[in-house]
Amino acid sequence: MSRTDVPTAPDDRTTALTLLRYVRESALAKAEGLPDALAHATPLATSPLMSVAGVLNHLRWNEHYWVEVVIAGGEDRAPWSEEHPDGEFEIAEQITIDEIITGYRQQIAACDAILADLDLDAPTAKPRRDFHPNVRWVVAHLIEETARHNGHLDILRELADGEVGD
Template structure:
């Protein structure tokens, strides 16, 4: 995979979507090549659900929520609930890494289809707690969320097999 954060054009939309694409590709790259055993390892004693597979599955469902639910107004199909607020982490333990990566790639394609023709200034279909975000805010939030979790993936990957990267 050849990751780049260079946008295809110098406008704000192209830059924002290039950054989102870059952090997504980084997450995928950090997970690829691990065995299922290493992808499901949970080496952090204070975070017993945190594995490479679980973090990538979390990214999948966070993106589903923000794009398909908040932006587009669709149903929330994520595996979390009041009884299982970390459901996306829990179900990842039962999935192969290939299934987790395929699910994330499918979510990326679904999100890209929703975002393709939306103006960054467009209001989302649903408000969020105390404010009503626009599409720009959601894209920026997804970049921030994914980049933050890429830091977790850096640590987990290094602990799993010693691989480090940018």
């Protein structure tokens, strides 16, 4: 797939889903081709779990939570818990970067299948604390979350090998 932020139509749905696809593909591009040792490097002494692998795995499980759990009302299978609030970062240490990339791509496909037929104005299956978002808000949040973490991935990739990915 070619990475572009230009929608094929000017409507809100096409624009939002194009931007979501773009930030996802950007995150993947920042990790692809990075050897495992560098993908798992944690160069920030104050953030011992912050690695390219960890951030990408976080994005994968973030999509699971917001789309499969909040939008669709499915079971939360994410690796975090009260005892391990950063579980997605912790398990990333034991998974190859290729496995993380594959898992994220599979998660994207699962989320896209759920989003395919949903109206952006439809309410989600589950409220979030005192707020009951609609699908549009969740898609916008995923764009914001992924774009923010792309900045982290830029820095981590540059610290790892001097590149920022594509």
